[in-house]
Amino acid sequence: MFKQNAGEKLIDLLIEWGVDHIYGMPGDSINSIIEPLRKKQDKIKFIQVRHEEAGALAAAAYAKLTGKLGVCTAIAGPGAIHLLNGLYDAKLDKAPVLAITGQVETDLLGTDSFQEVNLERMFDDVAVYNQRIMSADQLPAVVNQAIRTAYAKKGVSVLTIPDDIPRFEVGKEARVTSHFSVKQNIAPLPEDLQRAKELIEGAERPIILAGKGVHGHRETLLSFAEKVGAPIVLTLPGKGVVPDKHPYCLGGLGLIGTKPSYEAMQEADMLMMIGTSFPFTGFLPDSAKTIHIDIDPSQIGKRYPVDVGLAGDAGTSLKWLTEHIARKENRTFLEKNQERTSKWWDNLESQEEDGSVPLKPQRLIHALKEVASDDAILSVDVGNVTVWMARHFPITNQSFIISSWLATLGCGLPGAIASQIAYPDRQVFAICGDGGFAMTMADFVTAVKYDLPIIVVILNNHKIAMIKFEQEVMGNIEFGTNLQNPDFAKYAEACGGVGYRVERPEDILPSLQKAIQQKKPCIIDVVVDADEAPMPAKIQFSQAAGYTKHMLKQLFEEGKFDLPPL
Template sequence: HPLCIGGLGLIGTKPSYEAMKHADTLIMVGTSYPFTGFLPEKAKTIHIDTDPAQIGKRYVTDIGLAGDADKTLKWFIENVEKHEDHSFLEHHQEMMKKWEEKLHNQEDDTSTPIKPQRVMHALQQVAHDDAILSVDVGNVTVWTARHFRMTNQQFIISSWLATLGCGLPGALAGKIAFPDKQVFAVCGDGGFGMTMNDFVTAVKYKLPIVVVVLNNNKIAMIKFEQEVMGNIEFGTDLTNPDFAKYAEACGGIGYRVENVDELLPAFENAVKQNRPCIIDIVVDANEAPMPAKITFGQAAGYTKHMIKELFEEGKIDLPPL
């Protein structure tokens, strides 16, 4: 939508971050948004909710309106004077165009190892408008939220609990509930490894889901969190089986993808099958899910991490002092 400039938070967009930073008025509708660090520091705030207990729960509210959002917003449209100056909106719409161009450029990258953004681009090309995506926890959440452009698809995530391993179970439930719809489990190798035994369940009950595994042999989000906090990566390496062969051993169909040319054909073949499939995609372990806005603290932490690697891991030879 031309008035949408993306989501907020760690997986939000730069235009939304900047808009919040400079906004003078904030209207919160039916939300008690918990990540208040991403909201304006000084804006006047109107909070609309059917439950009065939620109003001002986490963020200072100037005007609280307890009532139905639809009726309240219609009242606003009818009674609030139209603002003729659209420069704030137009500025952030232009930023959004540049943000989208940046994302498209990342999705067009054909390098090896495969970029996770490229995987989302391939998934977008085969997913039906009413498909169900059960997305696991970790970097894969960022890649899907940013690079898979939802139209009418259903998007299942463990947003509050961050339950690693939820992707495959969610896909099983989705296929049982909606047997005529395409269902994808979109997982990192860490998340899939926690519940991969349930792929046998998909085979047993003849549930033709497609499991997309972004395989970088890492618990990658923890790796990047450690680095941003100024620490050396520790305990994040994984030793994975060949997930494609695992699919075949379970009675399903497996595809191993190591090059971009193999990516789209694997997706196109998988969605045609009447058995559950795993697409095991080797992706770049060093592709960081960069935040919309890098803070000084994050930059300082990562610099500290690099210095520690140089000195403590013996990655630089210094002359004796």
């Protein structure tokens, strides 16, 4: 009878769970896992990354995009430590991820051995399930439980496996458990739904704030919004829930949002927060009645006072409300905000037509809109680039992948790699600032190695530009934000990809079109204006005062402004 060792059993279990690829780097304390993985490359691929952080960020992006388990692996000590940033990204954005890390052999544990780190303690905060495998017989049940928990709790599971255990045989007495997870449809209590119905029917100026939890419920949300005559505002993770230019959509909210959404929020007398735990409460109404729908009861009322909480699935809750509420005939509030939004889009389009040099970032995003297919995947990095994409790229049916709650620089490239692996026939863009791209740029060679035709668009202003703006708004002089960059187009070529350098407006669109035709990994290095500030839609007095203070400091320091004589 054929007997399996624990390493072989681990790989078979991953395959049974539907895992078809793993991100990682091989190394001494996981070599006994890598060998059985090598033998099953027809069923489960090993994607070798150049930095474990990129592997974890890719696993998180894959999980966010597909809803499937993202898997990454690393050796004990330094490799496992490198995973943390990507795992925290998955934790905070509620993405199911499994991290498999090596560890020193069992008889060396506790001896301060080479590369020994207390991994259970280190991963304790990031993980919803965190276990060290103690024996070969224990492994099958623990692997199943780890994956089941990652799916059920939408979080990170970590398995730490001492190097000797994968080589031991799994005995026939090993516990057998199921390798599948079960979903549930969660509905709010009837009395809570009734209270929400009464609140909605009594409102004159209702508004909807839709977040990530509403993805997949577009038509249900639009049917509800139409019945109550409520405009829809989107959180950043909720971008794409409905098309940005849909008549009911006012755009985003917050520092990267639109002016119409801010104004509508201030005038609303009833707010419905759906599938979001929006943290920037200063942008929410001061005194509106509030209904909060969330599948996780612990999120309801967590950051903002609510009058009615509906603990349940967004789609289920909205369907009930749509069926039971009376249609509102008064559309005055909706129409007023539709007018505002139309003018807002006109204003943005006028910014996008600016042909000055250095290039305006808005001009680049305008060109990107022209070439991106309706089902393109946009992996957006953190920084000013987030603002330009959130405001100026109107989503229709594209997928928009970001690091939302952690907002970690460097997520754009790994996200694009994962997206192209998940959907090889779809167009994939990584839209990055120069600072964000440089964080993980080594893994552009990963895209080249696996022939992934991603297009990396770099907004290159030789600055950590968002921090520059933040310093100025505080009234400070810019410091520590200048970047010394290589020619990223030449870097692409050195890696085996294709590179384009763009410095003039008329070259943007042709470069994008050429990159799409290449069907190879490409970098488009676009030199943009470092002084184009990502001004919020609604400027607060404190921001204006701080910026004025900054300008005065700058003038004094440069000797262009003399103090009056005493």
